[in-house]
Amino acid sequence: MAWFSRLIYRSGPPPEDRHRMRAVANSLILHLHPPRVAAGALRFPRTWGLGGISALLTMVLVVSGVLLMFRYDASVERAYSSVQALETVVPFGSLLRAIHHWAGNLLVITAVLHLVRVFAAGGFRAERRMNWLIGLGLLLLVLVFNFTGYLLPWDQLAFWAITVGTGLLTYMPLLGQPISDFLLGGPEVAQPALRNFYALHVALLPVILIFGLSYHFWRVRKDGGVTLPAESTPAPRLTTIPHLVHIELGVALITLTGLFIFAMLVPAPLEDLANPAHPPNPAKAAWYFLGVQELLLHMHPLAALLLTLIGGLGLALLPLWDRDTADEGIYFRSPTGRLAGAIGALWGLLFTPLLVLVDEYWLDLPTLLVLLPTLVSNGLLPLLLTLAGLAAIYAGLRSGLRARHSEALVGLLSFVGVALLVLTAVGIWLRGENMALIWPW
């Protein structure tokens, strides 16, 4: 039976029975982690635990999601009442729903912060570029997961957010309409849409996510672990057990405690039963798409979508765009890179609200350029102006700060990130009836 023991235990069978559980646990850990890790990688600010927290939240979502499936009913007639029953009749049903809801929303935030961390540390170049792409795919998957889950309660919020969200999709040239038709299974949000979203949410997407995550983790090991600054390699190496495992357990306990307390205090929202005849005013997409919805208020839908696609493509091509590995592992590259990042972020914070106000109250390009078709005056022109603005920021940082290419990119991406954040915040808090600007207090 020696071969069987070797299959279970990484370092041979334990000598005594009472050590068996610990040996099984250790063996499991060593199937996921290398036996030793670089000491520098264990410093918390190296990763902020963000990849691990995202993985933990995924596990919470799978477990809570499977439990919810026991009572949820994916039919238009019964979906809402089954969720109501979870909220009022099923013991701990409301807490379970809140845990699932908030873990899903938190995962969007932690996955994006993890992306920012990897970018800041320059962990997307050379051998890690494949994992960067896989990571982007995972982020997209997390968004689609959230989007498909949004419809399931079949309340007003769900129905209209998905109606607006799939409406946004149709602006995408060529692919938009077929994707929307495929998702909805018909021209509007109805029973086929609920069935499709449920199948995607509980069957297809989890399988893709589990394969994607497994590959992502495997590649982190294969690419030599997390990115470290050159001066810390060759680094002293510490054993994974107990050093890394203790940190992971600590972060997991804090995350789970925070999530549970939050879920106990703030229940998941549930509005009135979906009513296709009564759209709420304003009808908004899910919060993570409100940046794009805000763009749509300022330019032609095609231009807004093209800008979003260019942003996504830019992120995917980042490893080709910035290949300078000299400053790998140093947050924001150098003191100049940090300054460029701060300037970019500050400009994003100042200019984005300013441009929103100017476009809302003073500038109306289609009226001003009445001779041009709106696709040009309200589409091509704002698109080109935005791209020219971004190019000017990059050039300004290069010449003004004498920043290297990768330092100026830090500034440029800080600008874009903060601008997207501001647009999302405007969409969430400052848009009221008929999507007009309002003060939230």
Ligand code: HEM
């Ligand atoms: C569900 C989403 C995700 C999970 C669970 C996840 C998990 C992880 C974990 C556990 C690590 C190693 C430790 C750490 O860095 O925290 C890691 C590393 C990495 N991740 Fe992710 N990740 C996710 C999404 C992403 C995204 C959106 C990107 C970027 C587009 C990305 C790119 C990378 C890269 C390039 C590395 C290796 C480089 C380095 O750590 O310095 N990941 N990921």
